[in-house]
Amino acid sequence: MTNDGTDDKRLFLLDAYALIFRGYYALIKNPRINSQGMDTSAIMGFTNSLFDVIRREKPEYLAVAFDKEGSAERTELYEDYKANRDETPEAIRLAIPYIQRILKAMHIPIVVEAGIEADDLIGTLSKQAEKEGFTVYMVTPDKDYAQLVSEKIFMYKPARMGNGIEIWGIPEVQKRFEVERPEQVIDYLGMMGDSSDNIPGLPGVGDKTAKKYIKEYGSMEALLENAENIKGKLGEKIRENAELGRLSKQLATIKLDCPVTFSADKYTLDDPDVEAVHEIFDELEFRRAKETLAKIFSKEILESADSNSNSSSDSSAGAGQFSLFDTPGSGTKAEAQATGRQTLATTDHLYQVVQEGMGTKLFLQTLMKQTSVCFDTETTSLDPLAAELVGIAFCWEKGKGYYLPIPQDREQAQAVVDQLKPFFESAEIEKIGQNLKYDIKVLDKYQVDVKGPIFDTMLAHYLINPDMRHNMDILAETYLNYTPQSIVELIGKKGKNQKSMRDVDVEKVKEYAVEDADITFQLKQHFTPELKAAGTDKLFADIEIPLLRVLADMEIEGINLDEDYLSSLSRKLTEDIAALEKNIYKEAGEEFNIGSPKQLGEILFGKLKLVDKPKKTKTGQYSTAEDVLSYLAKDHQIIADVLEYRGLAKLQSTYVDALPNQVNPDTQRIHTNYMQTVAATGRLSSTDPNLQNIPIRTERGRQVRKAFVPRDENYTLLAADYSQIELRIIAALSEEENMMAAFQSGEDIHASTAAKVFDVALEDVTREQRSNAKTVNFGIIYGVSAFGLSNQTDLDRSEAKELIDTYYKTYPKLRAYMDDQVAFARENGYVETVLGRRRYLKDINSSNAVVRGAAERNAVNAPIQGSAADIIKIAMINIHKKLEELNCKSKMLLQVHDELVFDIHNDELEDMKKLIQEEMQNAYKMSVPLDVEVGVGENWLEAH
CATH class of the missing domain: 1.10.150.20 (5' to 3' exonuclease, C-terminal subdomain)
Known part of the structure; x- marks a missing residue:
């Protein structure tokens, strides 16, 4: 659809808010937050769309239309027009001035009129430009624009998540809406209504019925004139709501007479004020935007890109949408290559498999000469305690790296890993990785202790931008403009047909594994100055990195579980739950599914009418949410019983019956996983199993803690808890x-x-x-x-x-x-x-x-919460260090909010009580003393 050398003049009109909202919600699960805490997703999404249009189409004429204060005319006609819409998200509201600054710096015309919507402005300008011989492309995902399509006016629809574009001409509109003429789209919208704009439509008329009536009658007016011929309740509804139908069509009609005038000389796409654009991008921290701006306004680049563009007859462009910021999941590698988007697999690089014998010897000699190396383990499982090494990738220079395969035979594998021990246990060589705790735990199975300075890119980014996600693919796409190869390409999706990494050809594993190491190495270079700029480099080096090693040791150690006790507790819970169930049925006067919110709501609020105005969900059901029922529990025994029933049922399924299934078959212990990068406050999160959420305010909840016991008769559990920290x-x-x-x-x-x-x-x-x-x-x-x-x-x-x-x-x-x-x-x-x-x-x-x-x-x-988290982390680091220095048999096992749990060897008990209490109380000096309560016992509950 590029300019093919004809005299055809092409005008592109962008619907600003439609593209802004689309870009914002495309990133809603992974918002882009800069170092100032600003959500830049809306700006990023819109700029991405704008640059994509310019790169693809090289338009001579372009403008962007904005809404301002909604449609005064439509609101006057119908007070509830768009009244159902939520308030504009804060990130979008704050984005508008930045977007308009970018457009002004790029010398792109902005069209805006108070009380007039963008679609009316674009509609008016499109028809005016058409009369002057222009071919017009309305850039928007909004289907309502289909009513304006003609021989010279097209819809230019960016597809979701960067999967190309769609061009809607007359044939596409005819097919999509099953109409003869595009203007009949107005009748279609008027008949079925539009929930997004709160246009009511005709009651009972949906998509299929509207299309049927369009074919049969041709227009809203003709339908209403013949409404007497429509039988049944639907005909009755249409006749009763004829005026509503006429109003709906009027609301759906895009205006073509707005007070704007198309003037070709004012709509030309000129060269931008580069310095001004750069200043805005620097403020927003759009790192690669300058380079992209230079590329898309470079004549040489634009001309060479012609071969990758689509012909004007192509109504569904398949090439990947060019992405200034490369949103996660936006297109395949083939699309990336076609659009100039970088991936390590398509840029210059040299990744090598380390061969056995002399190849390995030479590699190890070179490896030991490095001062900083990124490594990444490839394994057979996501569970580090069950995983076996398949290979290890190494990188110490951008674009270069090595992959060392590990034999399947355990003895041979150990021999290969033993050769790497001097590297891993070197106190001088820095080791870089993404989620290094996993690799450390895997290597521990091979008797490798990772020593020396370490740098974890996941932890670094967590401190730089705690509210964003921290997985490597997202970091690569956000900061390096790379799209890493997907693991799914190698082993398939999760399920019984998923392959093991060991089953993949070594050359393919090499490309995948070394690419990960290469990316992580580059991320480290990027994050090091950012940590310093954010003032979190000391926190990273003194707290989070040392804690990583502490957590790895705690997770490897695990804790002993009394499975027989849990079995007896489960039987008691089953009896208690059955008794509560019987009481609830008696109070309700009938049996029903207590676990069904719908049935429970109907009993409590429909049948028993326990409150006058019960709260309802968006779907119209009675709400039985915890907060709703908790408020009513003290006044209604049945609700109190339901809450207790829920609590016991959850306790039984989540912990009492589930914990024995999570005992590691090799160690016969429970091994939780502590996540450092989840809570923005700095608190740790526990998972698989989550030992931090075991209820302690109920008697039955506390009893679960009795299942956690010492290693054997030579040990005692010790719990140390900060009091009111x-x-x-x-x-x-x-x-x-x-x-x-x-x-x-x-x-x-x-x-x-x-x-x-x-x-x-x-x-x-x-x-x-x-x-x-x-x-x-x-x-x-x-x-x-x-x-x-x-x-x-x-x-x-x-x-x-x-x-x-x-x-x-x-x-x-x-x-x-x-x-x-x-x-x-x-x-x-x-x-x-x-x-x-x-x-x-x-x-x-x-x-x-x-x-x-x-x-x-x-x-x-x-x-407050974050400082408490920091303090207990310091205590954990100091205690762990002391236990190592003293070569203690005692081990730190768990961290649960403000509490630490230890397996204490009986010979060390009195010394450990004193050491742990002192280290916790002196972890951080304040004007108020820290108080620590220490308890011991034959199980966690007794110790606490």
Whole structure:
């Protein structure tokens, strides 16, 4: 569809908001967040589409149309026009000024008129340009534009996720809507309505019926004139809603008489102001955009790209959409090659398989001379404790790398790995990797201890941009403009037909494995200065990297499980669940599926009518969500029983029955996996199994902890728990004297708070007063409201509000600190922990009060939670180091929020109690002392 040398003048008109929304939602699961915490997905998506059009089509004439304040005319006709739409996402609202700055810097005309929508502006300009002999391409994914298509006006539809474009001319519109003429699309839209614009349409008329009536009657007017001939309820509805049909057609009609005038000399695509565009791209941190801009406006590049473009008769361009930023999953490698998108597999590189014998010897000699090497293991399993090595890739220079195959025979494999020990155990050579904890655990099975400095690109990116995803493919696409080869290409999709990496030809594995090492090596060079720029390089080197080794050792160690105890607990739970089920059926007056939200809702709110106005879901069903039922439980026994039933059923299925199946067959122990890069606050996450979510507030939940036992009779479990660490941190950071004094004197902080807010002597504080004070103490950190506090206590809302007001009067510096945190976040876009861990808050200045309120709560909470996470990480690192130095038999096993669990050899018990408590209490010095409670026992519950 490129300019083929004819005199045909081509005008491209872009629907800005349609392309902006499309780009934003294409990246919704993987938003692009820059170092300032700004979500740039909308800008990125639109700019990507704009550059793609320019690169593909090299248009002489181009303009971009924006909506402004909606359609005044349509809203006047129909008050609910577009009333169903959610508020524009904050990221899009903030993106518009940047996009318009980019367009102005590129000298691209912007068309905008208050009270007029972009489709009306484009419709008007298209028809005017058509009369002047132009061929017009309306660049938009919006199907409504199909009504404007003619011999000289086309829809230019970018396909999703970069899979080319579609050109809709008259034949395509005829086929898509089953009409004779494009203008009949207006009748089609009027009949069936449009939910996105809240156009009502004719009740009962959908896609198929609308197409049928178009064929039969030709127009809305003709349908309504003949409505008497339509039988049944549908005919009755159409007759009753004739005016609604006429209104809907009017709302769906794109205007062709807007106060804009097409003038060819004002719509030419001129050379951009490169310096001005670069300045904006630098501000947004669009790293490769300058190079791309130079390419698409280079005459030489544009002319050479002609051969890759589609002919004007091609209505479905198949070449991959050119991507300035290469969104994940956007097209295949063939498409990438056709569009100039880089992949390591298509750029110059030299990847070699290391041959046995002399080849291996020479490789090892060269390897040992390096100062920094990236390595990547290829294995037979995602579970490092079950995985066998297939090969290892190495890279220490961009575009070059080596793949060393590992024999299947275990003895031979060990012999090969033994040759690599000097490298892995070198204290001088830096080892680079992506998710190195996995590789360290795999190599541990081969008696290899990875020593020396390490650099994990996944951890580095987590500190640079904690809210983004951190897998290698996304990092390569985002930062290096590379599309790595997919593992699916080698071994297939998950399932019984998936191959093992060992079954793949070694040359193919080499290309895949070394490419990963090459990418990771390049990412390291990119992230090193970014860590420093973000002020997180020390946090990376002193906390996250040392912790990686600690976690690897903990995960390898695992914990012992009493399976017989869990079996007996499961039998008890089955009895309890059956008893609750019987009670619920009796209270309901019938049997039903308690696990079905639909059936449960109908019983509670349809049949029993427990509330006057029950909350409903978007699908119209009664809501039986946890928060809804919890609010009602104290007033209705059946709801209390349902919640208990749910809790016991989940406990049984998630832990009691599941844990024995997760015991490793080789070690006979449970091995959880700790993830460092999930929670933006810095807290660790536990998975496979998740040992951090075992309930501890219910008796049955606590009993699950009894299943975790020492290694054998020579060991005892020890649990060490920070007491009220978050309150201590907020007291220290806010410098609130009253709260600090309570901690410094060793008072019960909840009793002390109760004494102050209820104005009673410390010894006269009642259990209820202490409980309410405790709820406020912890709730303040999370921004508890009077409504929330009243739900958690026996206080009514006015009493709760009074308690919160009194609390802030009692601790005035606490309120000032919270206000200061919010103010800092507004100005800087982030907040920090005591060790400089940043939490970016992109919505802190949002105009949406609900969204802004959540960001404000995070501004207060994140530094507290994050500082607590940092402190326990320091303690873990220091304790692990001491255990190694002392060559202890005792091991650290688990980290659960503010608690550490150890397997202590009985001979070391008294020494370990003292060592662990001291290291935890002295992990970080504040004006408020850290207090650690230590317990021991024959199981985790007893120790805790």
